[in-house]
Structure formats: C-alpha cells, structure tokens
Amino acid sequence: MKYRSFIIFAENQFNMREMIQLLLWLWQMPQNLLGEILAFCYGGSTSFCRTGKYNRVAVVSSDRMRGGISLGNVIILPEYFSGKTLRHELGHCRQSLYLGWLYLVVVGLPSIVHAALHRKGDYYHFWTERLANKLGGITDIK
DSSP: HHHHHHHHHHHHHSSSHHHHHHHHHHHHHHHHHHHHHHHHHHEEEEHEEEEETTTTEEEEEEETTOOOEETTTEEEEEEEEEEEHHHHHHHHHHHHHHHHHHHIIIHHHHHHHHHHHHOOGGGSSSSSHHHHHHTOOOSOOO
16 A cells, blocks of 8 residues: 555656756746846837747847846847857856856846946956856857
8 A cells, every 4th residue: 555655646746857947946036037027028018029948048039129138047139139149148047047046136237237337348358248158158259
C-alpha cells in the first residue's frame, strides 16, 4: 500500500521545470511585473507591435519605443533593431537573473539615469552597459 501511495504522490508533484520557472520568476518579481506592465503599455496601444520569445524571454518591438529596455523576462525594443541590440538586452536579462530583487537598484536605475544624461560619445562605456555586452556575447563593442 505504501508503494501505491508514493506513485500517486509523485504523479501530483510539480514538474521540476515548472518549479524552476516559478522560482526564477519570483526571484525577479519586481522587474518582471514592471516589464509586463510596460509591455502592455507599449504593445497594447501602438500601431505596430511584434512579440516573440527568444531564450525564454518575451521580446516586444514597438514603433513607440526609441531605445531598448530589459526588465526581467521582458525586452522591449524599437520597431527596427539589430541582433547586437537584442544580445545587449539579453545581457541585461542575465544581470537580472544574477541579481534578483537587487537588479532595479544596482543596474536598472544607474542604467536609465546614464541613458537619460548621455549625450555624445560611446554609450557603452558605462559599467552596466559594458557588462550587458559581455553577458550578451558581444565582443566587438568596447
């Protein structure tokens, strides 16, 4: 009888992959929630919007977006973007995976302030952007 109850218990357990996805989503919850809200705002009220999945990350491109932003499992890009831009934003997604709830304070806020204040020269000189390039596998941008 014990053997049978073990089989029933095992069949009702979470799938391990689903459990890991849930834990990762919770680990990045602040930026995931903000990303979902922004994706809805940019994707829900635009004349052009394309969505897709890349490396388990939702990618939204919109004609209302001027630059890229990565928030947890969501990337929002302009209508026309390059592979390098996508890889750079995927690097920010990896930063989010590493830092969890700290991402918005440690990377997100400094990055958005840098983007707002940056006027000329190399945008990628700032540490958050250099690290995103490195984590995204971009080697030809210094």
